[in-house]
Amino acid sequence: MDNTYQNVAEQFIQYLNEENFEKAESCLDPDFTFTGVLGKREGASVYMKDMKQMKFKYEILRAFTSGEDVCFWYNINMGEKTIESSGWYHIQDGKIQTLKVLFDPRPLLDK
Known part of the structure; x- marks a missing residue:
């Protein structure tokens, strides 16, 4: 089983954790779309x-x-807050095309 897709997604997460945002953005397709519980972003640069x-x-x-x-x-x-979440990454041609993240937002809303 080729884990190349998983490697792309894991590398993206590692760059975010290191706050290397330029390299993180290089993992994303320029037309990347993010869909989350609290909003949506169109474009890699907007998301980053x-x-x-x-x-x-x-x-x-x-x-x-x-x-x-x-x-x-x-x-x-x-x-x-630390929130338990699930992220679904769709990867094509070595770049993340879409990311959908699900979590229970209530802890963030209870301030």
């Missing part, structure tokens, strides 16, 4: 602008792959 401000840290708990799709179950440290 948000990530530079938020500086989330990721702890991958489990990885699942199916063809060009990689799904992580991870803890995302969002600063004041």
Whole structure:
């Protein structure tokens, strides 16, 4: 089984954790789309602008792959809160095309 797709997604997470945002963006297709519980972003540069401000840290708990799709179950440290989440990465031609993230947003809304 070729884990190249998983490697792309894991490398992206590593770059985010290291705050190497330029290299992280190089893992994304320029037309990358993010869909999350609290919003949607169109374009790699738009998404990365948000990530530079938020500086989330990721702890991958489990990885699942199916063809060009990689799904992580991870803890995302969002600063004041760490949220258990799932991220679905679709990878094509060595770049992440789409990312969909699901989590229970209630801990973030209860401030």
